[in-house]
Amino acid sequence: MNQGFLPGDELVLASTGKTLYEVEKRLPRIQSVRVLDLEKQTECVLAEAPLRLQIALGELRIKRVGVDWEEALSRRQSGADDEKLHAAMRVMQAIEQLRKRYEVSFNKAFSMLLEQVRSDDGPERLALPSLSQAYRWWQRHRAGLPLRLGDVHKGNRSPRYDVKVDEVIKDLAETHYLQVESRWDLQTLTDFINLTLHDTNLLPKTKAVSKAYVHRVIRLELHADPEHARMDPRDAVSAKAVASQRIRISGPFERVEQDGLHLPFVVKTIHGVSKDICLVHAIDCCTSTPVGWCLVIGSPRVPSTLKCIETILFPKTPLVERLGLKYDFDIYGTPLQLVMDNGPETGNGGPRMARLTQLGIDPYWLRSRNPQRKPFIERLNRSLKEELETLPGCTRLNGKDGKRDPIALGDDLMTLEELEQWIVRFFFEKWVNRKLKRFERSVFTDNTVFIDRTDLGATPRQRYQVLTEQMGYPVPLPPSIGAWRSVVYEQEFRTLSRTTGISYATHHFKGDRLPYLIQQFGETEVKVLIDPDDYRMVYVVDRDGRSLVPLVNADAPEGSAAFSFAEAAAILKAARQDDLPADSLEFRRDLFLRSAGLATPPENPKKPSKRSVKGPTASQTTTQKARQHEAIQRAAARPLPATQPTLGQPAMGSAQEDWAAVTPLKELDRKGNKDSQ
Incomplete structure (x- = not known):
């Protein structure tokens, strides 16, 4: 966990590596830090907010004796x-x-x-x-x-049985076993399932499914707690109570929960009406303050989760101002533990999410259908839908999603930007100022844990301000932009060439920074960071191991849309499609037949046949426009590097200066090839 400024921390200028200040003491009451100016050899007091912003932008780095990043993974082992x-x-x-x-x-x-x-x-x-x-x-x-x-993260590479076997198990279990006060137990159900599988030749008679496998299929595919489904509902209320032990967190950003929520709304987009709107958002469990969000059309993916995590780590003021809002506080930092579902939108523990440990983040994936293990974000999900259900386009009716058709009822549908604006307003105007029951009833535990002050407040905003401003609890520092890119981008080793630069996925990445890299490394293997969602640039890790040097795709002109590598490959494949006219195909056919001695040239050439050219369907056109719009938005958010020196990266030469130094060519006569007078 990146704690706040600690005594002994050195603030280093990222571009030169020069140490500017040494932290002596935090002053939480005035939100400042007392530092020692090493150049002037004097003490001074600096505001904490500008320092945190410079660290987030990569202008400053914290030099501190810490632990190896792999220890973050071993904390749970x-x-x-x-x-x-x-x-x-x-x-x-x-x-x-x-x-x-x-x-x-x-x-x-x-x-x-x-x-x-x-x-x-x-x-x-x-x-x-x-x-x-x-x-x-x-x-x-x-x-x-x-x-x-660890062995706990490993699993079978392929299913043990065919899908039809699981279908038989689920069918018989739903019919006989998962009934209130059923006469069937698990052993008799297993015997009946084996008899059915042998009669239908789905399994040979020498093999049989075990009782443990039947129980696992029922738990994973049908019901997480089969005993709950077999009990009388009146007895199950008390017998199957959950969340008996309360989760207690001592400081901000110690535990952050993140979840993907399907919003019960139909909205208008620039590509048409959509009812598949999802929100990926996160909450700080200590103060119950929302710390990140990302609104997407369609099912969330790994880039959506990473974009939400980016809003947790870095300032959110630009996102809020883009929506026409303004708030006097901006909460961001590096969480110690990030709790998520084990779904496809979180990468299922893949490489891009596993590298979060390099930032000191301990990603923790929960099994599906376990909402009681992340109660803070689940409580926010319910409150969000209940608060916004009166807006036009909502499909909720009597507390249930999808029971109402806004289009048939003639609702004036909102745009996607308006829906996001209402969500952010709920986060920072209603939720953070709302009294929460768990804060009101935590006065007894607060009196034990926080001896100096027992009144921490009953709203998320009050509790955050009391802990950070009055009690001086440190807010974890954000990472630099370079450190974030080195984590979320794919890492590969590629050979650096002075002619082709870096070659990846049939593209060549060059640019004005290529001579600097050749001078630093030569034509050898270097470490390259690749963003799968932007084919325009790759980043080469400099010798210091922290700075990232961008190289630009030679095929991507300035102002090009930020297509993903998969979309760029599809565009190239469509451009290379062998779509020759009929006369060209006829010429090739006759040429090959004549060369093989199988036919003689025709006396009269055939007339070119009329060929109907089929264009893409309306659905395909809409999909292409939507993807191209997303690529244009990514390009606007992350433009190509300018031809000026930037912080933490080598300077680039100006194209005008290079051409000005070239000796002018002689003027020659176009006919006699002599010097013109």
């Missing part, structure tokens, strides 16, 4: 998994030291380490893996991923 992780880290550290000391390959360094281990009989002797396993660890280390994920 214990026992054998923890020991295996640290053993793998020790092996990789020993191999990297041998590679750097003797300048040898990975294979040679592994062989040298193997000889050392054989000759060492001490108690601290390393347990080396196989060479193939060591290479797999090395590849994960070079990609910035954790070396081990």
Whole structure:
């Protein structure tokens, strides 16, 4: 967790690496920091808000003695998994030291380490893996991923049985087992299922599904708690109570919950009417303050989740001002733990989300259908829908979504921007000033935990201000833009060339910064960060390991839309489509037949046939326009780098200055090729 400014922290200028200030003490009452100006050798007091903003923009960096980023992953591991992780880290550290000391390959360094281990009989002797396993660890280390994920994160690579087997289990379980006070138990249901599978030849008679597998299919596909479905509803209310232990958080950003919510609204977009609107948002569990959001059309994906996380880390004032709103507080920082569902929109623990540990964020994925394990965001979801259900275009009726047709009833539908404006207004005008029951009833625990002050407030805004301004609880610092990009972008090693630059996915990335990179690295392998949603640029990690040097796609002119690499590949494929006219096809056919001696040239050439050209359907055209509009919005938000020196990146030369230094060519006569007079 990136805590607030601590004594001994050094504020370093990112462009030069020069240390400007050394933090001496935080002054929470006036929201300032007392620092030592190393250049003037004097003490001064600086406002905390501008310093935090400069850190978020990448202008300043915090130099602090900390822990390795992989320890964030090991906080949830214990026992054998923890020991295996640290053993793998020790092996990789020993191999990297041998590679750097003797300048040898990975294979040679592994062989040298193997000889050392054989000759060492001490108690601290390393347990080396196989060479193939060591290479797999090395590849994960070079990609910035954790070396081990633990057995708990592993699963079957393919289903154990066919889908039809699961369908039979679900059908019979719904009919006989998942009934109130059913006479069937799990063992008799399993015997009946095996008998049905053998009679229908879905399984050979030598095989049978186990009772544990039947129980797992019922829990995952039908009901998370089969016993609850079999009990009398009157008994289940008391027997199946959940959330018996309250989640307690001691400071801001210690735990942040994020969720994707389908909004029960029909809205107008520039591409037509849409009822598939989703909101990905996050809440700080300590103060119940919304800290991030992202509104998307269609099902949320991993880029939607990353965009929401970006609003958690960085200032939200530009987003709020874009909606025509203005508030006097902006809450952002790095969360210690980020709790999410284990769904496709969160990457299911994929590489792009796993690299969040490099920022000190501990991503925690919950199993699906467990809302009681993230109660703070679920409470916000319900309040949001209840508060906005009177707006036009809402499909809620009697507290249930989808029971009302706004189009048939003639509602004046809102636009997507207007809906987002109402959501943000609810967050920062209604919710943060709303008295929450859990805050009112937490006075007993506050009296135990917070000895100096028991009145922390009953609203999210009061509690946040009391904890940060009056009690001086530190708000975690945000990461720099470069650190964020190194986490969310894909990391690959590519060979740098002075002619083609960086080649990736049939594209060549060059630009005015290419000579600087050739001067720094030469034509060798470098680490490249790639944004899958923007084919216009890639970023090369500079020698300091922090600065990112952008290279521009040679095929992307200035003002080009920010297509994803998949969309760019589809556009190229359509442009390369073999769509020759009929006469050209007839010429090729006759040419091949004549060359093979199978036919003679025709006496009279055939007339070109009329061919109807079919255009794309209306649905395809709408989809293409929608995707192109999204690409244009991404390009406007992130323009191509300017030809001026920028902070943390090498300076680029001006094109006008380069052409001004060229010697003018001689004027020649176009006929005689002589010097003109």
